[in-house]
Amino acid sequence: xxxSTTTALAELGDTAFGGGGQKFAxxxxxxxxxxxxxxxxxxxxxxxxxxxxxxxxxxxxxxTLLSDATxxxxxxxxxxxxxxxxxFNPAGWVQTEAGEAFKITSTNGGVNGCVVxxxxxxx
Numbered sequence: 248x249x250x251s252t253t254t255a256l257a258e259l260g261d262t263a264f265g266g267g268g269q270k271f272a273x274x275x276x277x278x279x280x281x282x283x284x285x286x287x288x289x290x291x292x293x294x295x296x297x298x299x300x301x302x303x304x305x306x307x308x309x310x311t312l313l314s315d316a317t318x319x320x321x322x323x324x325x326x327x328x329x330x331x332x333x334x335f336n337p338a339g340w341v342q343t344e345a346g347e348a349f350k351i352t353s354t355n356g357g358v359n360g361c362v363v364x365x366x367x368x369x370x
Contacts, residue, residue: 269297276357277346282313286349289366294349295339301355302328305356313350322354328342329358337345 251360272286286294301310301323308329310324319341323331333340343349351358 256346257370263275266347268365270365272362272364274351274358274360274362275299276351276353276359277354279308279355279359280351281355282316282350282352284348284350285362286364288315288343288346288348290346291343292366292368293345295342295365295367296333296362297339297365298347299331299333299340300360301329301331301351301358302360303353303356303358305329307354308356309351310358312341313352314341315347317344317347319343323361329356335352335363337348339365342367 274281274285306327307324309324311322312319
């Protein structure tokens with residue numbers, strides 16, 4: 248449990264709060280895919296997803312967020328079209344294991360969008 252703002256900054260890193268540390272990546276799948284790398288692995292760092300927009304046109308498109316092959320979420324499904332927005336969250340929505348890529352899988356159609364992320368060094 249975080250006991251103070253100072254502790255929170257020490258645990259989360261202050262770049263997400265102060266700006267300047269965030270990076271951006273696009274998502275551009277033209278069709279359903281077993282695994283698409285969105286952010287390549289970074290040696291000694293985790294990829295923390297701070298915000299995202301995911302869209303897809305088609306019936307029952309699903310998307311799953313991954314740390315390499317490990318699921319970070321269950322299947323996120325759109326009944327008709329897929330429209331998911333994860334607003335900016337400085338603590339992050341999900342993060343990969345150290346040295347693993349951030350990937351997505353999709354079924355029933357491609358997924359487009361973008362992510363805002365941070366690379367969090369592992370001590």
